[in-house]
Amino acid sequence: MAKFATYYFKYNHEFAPYEWGNRQKHLAALFAEDSNIVFGEGEPTEEQRAQGIPYRRVFEHRIYHLKCNPDIILMQIANSIDVPMEKKFEHKVEKNEPSLFVIIDNRKGLRTIAIQNRRKAFSAPKRVADILAGEINQVLFSRYCYSLTILPEYYPEDLFKAWEEQQKNANALRFPSSYEMSDGEIMRKVEELKMQGKEFFDDCLIPSILTMATEAKKAKYRGKYTVMPDDKKTALYVDKTTVFMRNLLTLARATNEPVEIVTKGGGTFRCFVESDGGDTDKIVHHKFDDRLLEMLFKGKRPDGQKAESEDIDKAEAMIVEMLGGMKHVSEDVEEAEDVA
Structure with missing residues (x-):
């Protein structure tokens, strides 16, 4: 990737x-x-x-x-x-x-x-x-x-700030389900965070979450933990109180992984949980199989076989999906606003 x-x-x-x-x-x-x-x-x-x-x-x-x-x-x-x-x-x-x-x-x-x-x-x-x-x-x-x-495009430096700004439009949060750090490294970081006394800190579920992540990796599953309100018609308001959310927030902070805020309009904001100064300049990255992009030019699938129309359509749909998560709306200065 x-x-x-x-x-x-x-x-x-x-x-x-x-x-x-x-x-x-x-x-x-x-x-x-x-x-x-x-x-x-x-x-x-x-x-x-x-x-x-x-x-x-x-x-x-x-x-x-x-x-x-x-x-x-x-x-x-x-x-x-x-x-x-x-x-x-x-x-x-x-x-x-x-x-x-x-x-x-x-x-x-x-x-x-x-x-x-x-x-x-x-x-x-x-x-x-x-x-x-x-x-x-x-x-x-x-x-x-x-x-x-x-x-x-940089990661917003504070999840809670961005979440509050998107309060009425927030439809879901997506948390990482796989981690670059080992379980031992994560738990040591969790212990360090415990000393900071944050109101949203909670680690009672983290060992279970890490066990699930390990088993998913063994079975070659990929995905994210998606959190949505029970009532689809309501927004996902800022929550630092529930045990479930506090554990997910603590784990995201310990692993230094961004959390995604998904809005009703389909926009995605990737943020760190109370990021420290060293993380505020990180450029947002997305992963994509570049072999599919090569296929669009060469007309051959990664396995060397001729790319059929459905292969092309699938690859293009995946590109559109990735761009949907990266969507940047115009911030240009309009001509009418520049007229004195």
Whole structure:
């Protein structure tokens, strides 16, 4: 499973932007075909200029539009790296082109961009974000006099604060059901938290929860603990009092795992439980099988067989589902608000 860091576009309303209302159409046009935009860095040589190459180093890419919604754009971008090799006692340099995937949600009003975190290709998702923003801004500003910024989406630093803000819309909470830490490490952390005297601390159920998690892992089950109100028509109000909720909150804090607030509109907020300062700058990550993304380009399933239409539909549905959990709604400054 590959990790995808959550980023989002924010359009910058510069002085007298041209066709500001069509900004999402402008972005769509850039990604309509592979050849519509070139990503790279560095000043080109004279020979490269003569060939129409705008950068000294070009990052090759290819584009796929989801059939279920062409405004969701899948891109694969490669980083050509010189790898020193030794063959038959001779030193040679071979080209290696590791790549990663970028998913852009350009549906109306949405600004999400998911960047695969694959260090073999690029040192960090931020480097990819800077490469994309650099070229996109050159085109947008020269044509329409506005620009955009690609920013990371961070975990909210406090679950209770976010929960209170979403009080009327909160429909459910999702807690992690598998943990990177061992049971022993978790219980030692729980003992440390006990000394802090938090009002929501409770550890009476934690050994049982960990036993369930261990058995689920052995049986190769994945999932999350979803907590919803008994009456589906009511909101899930902030609860620090029940034994059940106090144990889940304590366990999430001990394992340093985020909790998801799910709203009635389908939005998801991922938060840490009273996160300490060191966790407030963590970028939200999602996991996805990148072999399915490769399948959309190659037309072959991970097992090498031809991808049928139902395979494509299933993979695209999973992409849409992931984007639903990452949904970033527009925060642009509207033109009318900028008029003095």
